[in-house]
Amino acid sequence: MSFKVIKFGGSNLQVATDFSRCAEIVSGYEAPCVIVLSAFFKVTDHLKEAAMQASESGDFPRIFIEEFSDACFEQVKVNIDDDLLVDQTGKELQDLLDKLTRLFRGVHSIGELPPTIYDTILSYGERISAVIFNGVLRSKNLESSLCLPEDFGLVTDGEFGAASIRLKESSKKIKGHFTGKQYYVVPGFYGISDEGKTTLLGRGGTDYSAAALAYLLDAESLDVWKDVAGFQTGDPKIVRNPGTIDFLSYNEAAELSYFGARILHPRTVEPLQPKNIPVRIFNINSPSKKPGTVIGPDPGGEFTGPKSITFSRNFSVLKLKGPGVGIKPGVLARVAGIMDSAGVNISSVFTSQTAICFLLQGSDLKKARKAIKVQAPALISDVEAISDIALVALVGEGITRKKGVAAKAFQAVAAENINVEIIAAGASTAAVYFVVKESDCERAVSATHGHFYTECLNQDSYQHSDLTSVVL
Numbered sequence: 254m255s256f257k258v259i260k261f262g263g264s265n266l267q268v269a270t271d272f273s274r275c276a277e278i279v280s281g282y283e284a285p286c287v288i289v290l291s292a293f294f295k296v297t298d299h300l301k302e303a304a305m306q307a308s309e310s311g312d313f314p315r316i317f318i319e320e321f322s323d324a325c326f327e328q329v330k331v332n333i334d335d336d337l338l339v340d341q342t343g344k345e346l347q348d349l350l351d352k353l354t355r356l357f358r359g360v361h362s363i364g365e366l367p368p369t370i371y372d373t374i375l376s377y378g379e380r381i382s383a384v385i386f387n388g389v390l391r392s393k394n395l396e397s398s399l400c401l402p403e404d405f406g407l408v409t410d411g412e413f414g415a416a417s418i419r420l421k422e423s424s425k426k427i428k429g430h431f432t433g434k435q436y437y438v439v440p441g442f443y444g445i446s447d448e449g450k451t452t453l454l455g456r457g458g459t460d461y462s463a464a465a466l467a468y469l470l471d472a473e474s475l476d477v478w479k480d481v482a483g484f485q486t487g488d489p490k491i492v493r494n495p496g497t498i499d500f501l502s503y504n505e506a507a508e509l510s511y512f513g514a515r516i517l518h519p520r521t522v523e524p525l526q527p528k529n530i531p532v533r534i535f536n537i538n539s540p541s542k543k544p545g546t547v548i549g550p551d552p553g554g555e556f557t558g559p560k561s562i563t564f565s566r567n568f569s570v571l572k573l574k575g576p577g578v579g580i581k582p583g584v585l586a587r588v589a590g591i592m593d594s595a596g597v598n599i600s601s602v603f604t605s606q607t608a609i610c611f612l613l614q615g616s617d618l619k620k621a622r623k624a625i626k627v628q629a630p631a632l633i634s635d636v637e638a639i640s641d642i643a644l645v646a647l648v649g650e651g652i653t654r655k656k657g658v659a660a661k662a663f664q665a666v667a668a669e670n671i672n673v674e675i676i677a678a679g680a681s682t683a684a685v686y687f688v689v690k691e692s693d694c695e696r697a698v699s700a701t702h703g704h705f706y707t708e709c710l711n712q713d714s715y716q717h718s719d720l721t722s723v724v725l
């Protein structure tokens with residue numbers, strides 16, 4: 254029996270009738286299928302705000318709960334005709350809303366938001382979507398049931414907020430579930446630790462849940478529905494006439510997501526790659542049933558130019574200065590150890606004779622700076638934290654093996670009078686990146702994109718403007 258895994262995200266769930274629209278799409282798939290759902294648009298953000306409000310300001314988020322409940326019941330009413338199913342789904346929904354309210358009460362009365370409660374509260378967006386959607390599918394006469402990560406065993410490493418899925422353990426537990434030729438609805442975004450705690454998979458984590466399910470069920474494909482065509486050569490808000498990319502290798506998709514493209518969670522391809530399961534990205538607004546972008550194994554072949562230029566403002570740099578810090582044995586290991594014990598994830602390191610630069614997630618900069626200031630080796634005379642930077646990445650399999658690509662990008666950026674602060678390549682064969690001042694980011698991206706791509710005449714194809722000159 255061969256499964257397809259289908260994922261709908263918040264961008265597919267923006268108005269009440271969207272559940273019916275997604276159900277219509279599901280009915281075009283032959284069972285067995287697993288449908289993995291995100292929370293309704295913005296609901297995760299609102300749950301987060303309400304939880305913070307309850308713990309910090311002493312206000313019980315009564316208005317949020319009321320409005321949220323009304324919106325959920327409206328979705329049931331609008332999408333389900335059958336009275337019995339309205340009743341049944343309404344009861345399941347009310348049960349979840351009651352539990353959520355009790356969680357808010359707990360947080361409100363203790364005035365604290367422990368990570369375990371935070372993760373549980375935020376998982377309610379997905380839990381609620383899944384209950385409603387299961388009712389909607391059944392009302393359209395599709396044989397469907399709800400399957401929860403705690404029931405079929407989507408096991409995580411237990412790290413709150415950003416857990417990893419343990420595929421081996423999960424694959425033992427999943428046996429005996431998903432055995433029917435029917436539809437299964439699964440809430441995304443969370444798994445369960447060994448202790449039975451709800452652990453979130455990081456923001457946007459429903460893609461990662463869906464990928465893990467595709468792996469666990471040896472699915473034929475993972476179909477991700479979006480409200481855009483797929484990956485593009487550049488961000489349409491910044492570059493002129495970006496094209497849609499037909500095909501990306503797993504590495505290319507992972508690098509693009511890591512460096513800022515907001516199409517997929519960066520860990521999505523991880524479970525799929527060992528089994529060569531393709532990801533197909535579909536646009537819910539496009540009547541054609543053709544995927545915009547397909548992601549799969551690298552077919553090999555010559556590098557012919559970067560496939561996409563992406564950027565991120567979420568990175569920061571911590572510069573540790575001191576005579577000889579870059580070459581004195583042991584200094585790098587020591588400071589990396591300090592970062593590690595402070596819970597800071599290092600994205601990249603560059604060293605010189607007199608400085609060590611760490612590329613960090615923007616949200617980790619303060620923590621890292623504090624830890625280093627307290628524990629730094631005597632050799633470090635100055636610590637500089639730079640937060641107003643942006644990282645621009647050029648992605649394409651084999652990019653680091655081709656001479657001159659980076660040089661071309663820098664020429665384009667230099668022509669705009671933009672100073673490149675840091676350049677890096679080599680950690681992956683599919684990405685080259687450079688760091689500029691945040692205020693220069695958009696111009697740098699647009700100049701680089703403009704350099705590598707000519708204007709596209711249609712959304713489905715793009716051409717490199719000067720493939721030959723890419724190779725110096």
Ligand code: ASP
Pocket residue numbers: 262263291292297298378441442455456457458459460
């Ligand atoms: N609802 C979650 C979020 O907003 C997970 C997801 O959308 O994938 O991050």
Ligand code: MG
Pocket residue numbers: 262263264291457458459
């Ligand atoms: Mg999402």
